[in-house]
Amino acid sequence: MTDRLTPELACDIGKARGTDYFLMKDQLTEEEQDLLYTVRAFGEAEIQPVINDHWEKGTFPFELVPKLADLNIIGDWNMHDYGCRPISAVGSGLVVAELARNDTSIQTFIGVHMGLAMQSINMLGSEEQKAHYLPQMARLEKIGAFALTEPDHGSDSVSLETTAERQGDDWILNGLKRWPGNAVWCDYIIVFARDVADKQVKAFVVEKDNPGYSATKIERKLSLRCVQNADIVLSNCRVSEDARLKECRSFVDVAKVLAGTRNGVAWAAVGNATAAYDIALTYAERRVQFGKPIASNQMIQRILVEMLGDLTSMQLYVLRLGRLIDEGKMTDTMAALAKYYCTVKARDVCRKARDVLGGNGITLDFHIMRHLCDMESLVTYEGTAEIQSLIVGRHVSGHSAFV
Structure with missing residues (x-):
């Protein structure tokens, strides 16, 4: 033991030791385990050495994109043609969790x-x-983004004001979008706009070099700093009818896409909580104060047990949810409950880990503040915790409390 605690000595998060307390790996198929360990090894070797510097500067590690492509992780239970890899819902979730355990900005890049x-x-x-x-997107040769939220419409994105007007074989898009990740440098961005003719929401693929499209990076963020979020201006942005996604006829269709992503956000929360518990446990064992490791104190042990209990419950949530997806039994409200519970609990786990690390917890060298700050975004995006509670509350009570 030593009182001089370096970041390298304190944190060895690549191993994620002690974080599978209920032996959930025994419930995984051989392919799912392979995905887990492949992405885990990648994160330890490629993401960890570079991510803190990028996070601090607010830059994106573009050098990781071809390496991510080589992992062959683009695809899931619903998207397994056109060059996408068929992966179970649990396998897809494990990929998300392992990426997020190393850095949520990288996971969000893939998620968007x-x-x-x-x-x-x-x-x-x-x-x-x-x-x-x-096919080109599956190979990460072309990168995509998703523009739904507007400056005045976040939780009530159903009320979006961006317009689409048909002119012959073209559509003219006008409006503002805010927060799309990847939007500063993506090749394609999916823009949702309201048809002025029938007032229904339609979807369009807009290319980055369209003269009517401009994206300005949102600065001064304190969460997901590597993600290049943008303010979007669509000014007489002309796209062809061929660029309109033909099966998007109303906001109900948009909601189908969002329902699927909530499952992923729950898994990402598990990844952050896994990292936080691992960091706190390792630190507590190696941090010596008053002549003994702080892990020998009752107060610290209780905090660690609380963190482990919350982490284990989150793991059970997402594992069951993944199996329900594979069985075709997941409902929108199940996804909403998982997103609500896991993000709120994971943020709490990260806060407790920061407490365990004391003053060292506020430095990037020990990683935990990055995870805590990033959890603030996970609680918010793809529907805030409050919105998820209203979705589930409406289902269980039979009464809508949205207005």
Whole structure:
């Protein structure tokens, strides 16, 4: 033991030791375990050495994109053609959790690209559109983004004001969007707009070099700092009818895409909580104060047990949810409950880990503050915790409390 505690000595989060207390790995198939350990090894070797510097500077590690492509992790239970890899829902969740355990910005990059942009095309596009866009996106040769939220419409995105007007074989898009990840440098962005003719929401694939599209990076963020979120201006942005996703006829269709991503956000929360518990446990064992490791104190042990209990319950949530998806039994309200519970609990686990680390907890060297700050975004995006509670509350009570 030593009183001089370096970040390298304190945190060895690549092993994630002691974080599978209920032996849930025994419930995984051989392919799912392979995905878990492949992404875990990648995160330890490639993400961890570079991510803190990028997070601090607010830059994206573009050098990781071709390496992520080599992992062959683009695809899931719903998207397994056109060059996408068929992966079970649990396998997809494990990929998300392992990426998030290393850094949520990297996980969000994949989540926006695959879970939102590619899934929009997969779920709402024609066969011709899928064949055109998805193979190149599956290889990460082209990157996607997703523009739904507006400056004045977040939780009530159903009320979006961006307009689409048909002019012959083209559509003219006008409006503002805010927060799309990847939007500063993506190749394709899925833009949702209200048809001025029938007042229904339609979806369009807009290319980055369209003269009517501009994206300005949102600065001064204190969460998901590597994610290049943007303010979008659509000014007489002309797109062809071929760029309209043919199966998006109303906001109900948009909601189908969002329901699928909530499952992923729950898994991402588990990844952050896994990292937080591992960091706190390792630190407590190696941090010596008053002549003994702080892990020998009753107060610290109770905090660690509380963290482990919450982490284990989250793992059970997402594992069961994944199996329900694979069985075709997951409902929107199940996904909402998982997203609500896991994000709120994971944020709490990260806060407790920061307490365990004391003053060291506020430095990037010990990673935990990055996870805590990023959890603030997970609690909010893809529907805030409050909105998820209203969705589930309406289902269990039979009464809507939205207004």
